[in-house]
Amino acid sequence: MYYQIWAFFLQEDEYQQWRKNTKLNNNYNRLTWQKIIDFFASVEDNFLVKSQLGEAKNPEHFISIATENGYHLILEELAWFLVTRKHIWTFLDFAQKTPSVKDKLLASKTPQQFVQIAANYGYHFTVDELAWLLTEIKSSPELVPIDNSVGEVDTVSNYGKIEIGYWIWLAEEWGIIAPFCHREPPLNFMSQYGDNPFLPDRCFLPKSYFNQHLISNR
Structure with a gap:
């Protein structure tokens, strides 16, 4: 699952593209942020779902698998959460150095x-x-x-x-x-x-x- 997250959202080309997209369409709030935190916490304890997500072929397939297992995620929401976290972490790392x-x-x-x-x-x-x-x-x-x-x-x-x-x-x-x-x-x-x-x-x-x-x- 973690490789898919990196490949679909955080690999440099994908990360930069999602940054542009989420910057233009950022209408999310704290409830969205918490929903995705809860999603990852739940999946971490569910080996079957985690394994299925690890077989995802693309971002849309990743969301489809999550939906089939009862999680209500939107692709753009997940991308916003992941790239925003990375963006802030990257800045804090830059500040530390x-x-x-x-x-x-x-x-x-x-x-x-x-x-x-x-x-x-x-x-x-x-x-x-x-x-x-x-x-x-x-x-x-x-x-x-x-x-x-x-x-x-x-x-x-x-x-x-x-x-x-x-x-x-x-x-x-x-x-x-x-x-x-x-x-x-x-x-x-x-x-x-x-x-x-x-x-x-x-x-x-x-x-x-x-x-x-x-x-x-x-």
């Missing part, structure tokens, strides 16, 4: 300023899309702590080892994601870094908590 960009982002006073900095470097996404991705990540146990070259502990995603704790912290401060704890308990070994506020098992209220507009209301 470019200290001057990372410093600008960490100094952002608002999420609008953050996405404008991204746009200045050719990465276009909305505040909502950033918030949905960071909320998805914070809700997931797929984060691990690592020591960087100067002895600091960073929270990184298993998706390519991108530091993510900084951006979650900023998003909480801006009020675009809620300061909630994980739905699933974090791994026990993370507790040894209990003084690090960037770890995802740290549940704290940012200063902006009482006047924030939580994403659940969007």
Whole structure:
């Protein structure tokens, strides 16, 4: 299944074409984003459906198989979700490798300023899309702590080892994601870094908590 996702949506030529298409026809919302997250979570636990999707010949066939198994997906919705996630991840990876960009982002006073900095470097996404991705990540146990070259502990995603704790912290401060704890308990070994506020098992209220507009209301 994962090869099909890469080949149909994320391989460079397909990715660029879907980027153009979704940029012109982006009318999706948080419910669409969550629906696709739920789809992948469900399929991950269903070996038969996962195997069938792994035999898909093209994007339309992929959607047809999903539909036959009771999932209500639209091709353009799935493409938007996949390419938007990759686009934001690519930008965060770029920022991680470019200290001057990372410093600008960490100094952002608002999420609008953050996405404008991204746009200045050719990465276009909305505040909502950033918030949905960071909320998805914070809700997931797929984060691990690592020591960087100067002895600091960073929270990184298993998706390519991108530091993510900084951006979650900023998003909480801006009020675009809620300061909630994980739905699933974090791994026990993370507790040894209990003084690090960037770890995802740290549940704290940012200063902006009482006047924030939580994403659940969007």
